[in-house]
Amino acid sequence: MRSIKLVILAVGVAAMFSDTASAGKIFGDIKLGGKPLPEGVKVRVTRPGTSAVADSTTTDKFGSYKLLVKDEGKSVLTVVYEKQRLELPVFSNKEATRYDLILETSDGKLILRRK
Secondary structure, three states: OHHHHHHHHHHHHHHHHOOOOOOEEEEEEEEEOOEEOOOOOEEEEEOOOOOOEEEEEEOOOOOEEEEEEOOOEEEEEEEEEOOEEEEEEEEEOOOOEEOOEEEEEEOOEEEEEEO
């Protein structure tokens, strides 16, 4: 009985201190002209006011991405498409947050917005 309590306590402590225990997931799809972005487009998330990348990934063949953000709060999501860096403020928390995004042209410039 005592060993079971110790195992449960050890698992709980390990979960508290693991890197992903408090991490939040930011995920979604990115579309351009109603179609998914091609595979391999760079997506990253940084803390505001810093250049430190919290996580980065590339889109899959469906234009989808998944990022893990260790800290809660405001972050900046950046999509690098055709050598242009498009930014959008996002918020991360302990729960997974879906950000479906749209790339569109406005006044001759490419912009990123939430669906």
